[in-house]
Amino acid sequence: MRTTAKKLPFACDPVPVTQDDVEDAIRTILTWIGEDPSREGLSETPARVARAYKSYFAGYEQNPEDFLRKTFEETAGYDEMVLLRNIPFQSHCEHHMAPIIGRAWVGYVPRSRVVGISKLARVVEAFASRLQIQERMTAEIANIIDEVLQPQGVAVVIKAAHHCISSRGVKKHGVDLTTSRMLGCFRNDPMSRQEFLAMVNSDLKD
Secondary structure, three states, X not given: OOOOOOOOOOOOOOOOOOHHHHHHHHHHHHHHOOXXXXXHHHOOHHHXXXXXXXXXXXXXXXXXXXXXXXXXXXXXXXXOOXXXXXXXXXXXXXXXXXXXXXXXXXXXXXXXXXXXXXXXXXXXHHHHOOEEOHHHXXXXXXXXXXXXXXXXXXXXXXXXEEHHHHOOOXXXXXXXXXXXXXXXXXXXXXXXXXXXXXXXXXXXXX
């Protein structure tokens, strides 16, 4: 299953949204909450918010596959786990557009080639920089690494705090969500899975 960004299935081509359209929408929200968008402190806020949203959701303009295309085969036969730990990320939930702040652990067992470790972090960032639910993001990261690198196995764990539960609704602080996705040897071999999870758990105890 491919996980690249796809054009939304509109019934007809949508009218392009301009920077001015976005800024007008922000002014409408400011008015709706009881503010005066024309006052000095808020006069530049719509433009700032528009730029911030471009940054928050830059993942829609990125193809995570591209980060994994360049690989290295001179590994001296290395076939043990590669694990990038404690990858920080910020995302936004698709239900309330509230922040999701977390960390990711991404591991794989290479078959014949490895990828630069920074590319694993870029894959996490690309998927995080979209509206998300954590379960889907976890699966997307694992699936794309499995599809492109074709390793012996892939393992991904994500632990994150969701502001939609801490800042609104039930307002429960100190709550986090942990999700995992195991493919290949990490799903089929208990020893490989245990080794990966032991390293994750050692970080969580720090």
